[in-house]
Amino acid sequence: MIHARGLTRVFKVKKQAVHAVRGIDLDVEAGRLVALLGPNGAGKSTTLRMLTTLLPPTSGTATVAGHDVARDPAGVRARIGYVGQRTSAGENFRVRDELVTQGRCYGLGTRQAAARADELLGLLDLEPLAARLPGTLSGGQRRRLDIALGLIHRPDLLFLDEPSTGLDPKSRADIWQHILRLREAYGTTLVLTTHYLEEADNMAERVVIIDNGRIIADGTAEQLKNDLAGDHITITTSAEEEARRAAGIGGGDAEGTTVRLRVPNAAAALPDYLRALDGSGIKVTTAETARPTLDDVFLALTGRSITDDDIPA
Structure with missing residues (x-):
């Protein structure tokens, strides 16, 4: 699902080069749940943004869902979902209408988009909130809506950038329950970033630890703990x-x-x-x-x- 080699990203800050990512090699098989773990500033989100075509790599190559991120970004975007750190929904339309509009933007017919919206509302326990405006939802409810927006077109691969950051412990547990339920229902490949140790330890099948823009460890949580x-x-x-x-x-x-x-x-x-x-x-x-x-x-x-x-x- 992901094949990346030598990915780097250099930013210019006040004429100084900042090396955010320093040569990432990453392979992710279909159907896996992979957590990119590391401290703030390690390069996790920058790596995700390159893989989702939101940032062009400074150097290196990456193929995501069978499409090259540099040569065919539209092909990548059509086959992935992305839930960023900021909320995705607007403030002027009701929850269900947001989902239907998102589906239409991905080329779904009106009936197909409506049916898909209703399916996700049920799966993510958003049905009672369908007529609410996103601005009236709690933090956990808005994150569930963000996830629904990322899944409206049935992507093979879903990227989640810090999906539970800023939520209280109960809301974090609730989000994870829904993420795991979605994976069971659809078999979607999930790649997420987190700096919460217990999330990566308990939920991910594979943990990739990033520090200073480089991968410094890769394996199951148990393998890493036993070996290192x-x-x-x-x-x-x-x-x-x-x-x-x-x-x-x-x-x-x-x-x-x-x-x-x-x-x-x-x-x-x-x-x-x-x-x-x-x-x-x-x-x-x-x-x-x-x-x-x-x-x-x-x-x-x-x-x-x-x-x-x-x-x-």
Whole structure:
């Protein structure tokens, strides 16, 4: 569905070159749900805008839904849906009329557009809102309308740029429920950007981590966590000297009376580690294990958290 090689995008800001994307290679198979994960300013949205023909690449090539983004942008646009970060609907027409008009713009007949609008209103629980003006809807309701507008022409591929940003936790969960329902109903290929770690971890079949305009990791969430972060064991001791000795035995790091170790399988490694500490006369006061997060993966790759506030946008 997507085949991109060497995609770059350079902006000019006050006569200075800003390299937003620095050589992206990406393949996405049909029917997959792929999350592009990274901090603000990593290049996620710029990559999406190049793949959807909204921005021309500075260099590189990309074929989307069988059409070249540079040579045949109209062919790409006819076969994809795109839900940007800003709301898509206008303010002067009712919800159902917005959907019908969008369908007509894609070449659907009047009856066909109306039938498709009614289908999406039902699937996205928008039927009670069909006669409302978009400006009267809540944030979560407007995002569902945005998704409906992106799906009106039955695209093979739907791009979602930060679909749940700015929503409260309940609305975010609601949006994801509808996204997964749509995928089950239509088998649509979904490519989305997010900086919410739990969304990428729990929902995506594949996670592509982007930082500083480059892909730095690509795989399932479990593969990335197992291969790049590993499980963690954390123990505390009664004295700092014992913590330093315990760190030496396990190959971990001591901070005060706390020792942290990275291991392949914490549940299996913890009993042996505790026995080794007991045999060395080290008294352990607490012990716990933890599975890694995608933030641990990003930390292992870059030395910083994906949620750091000082990353330039």
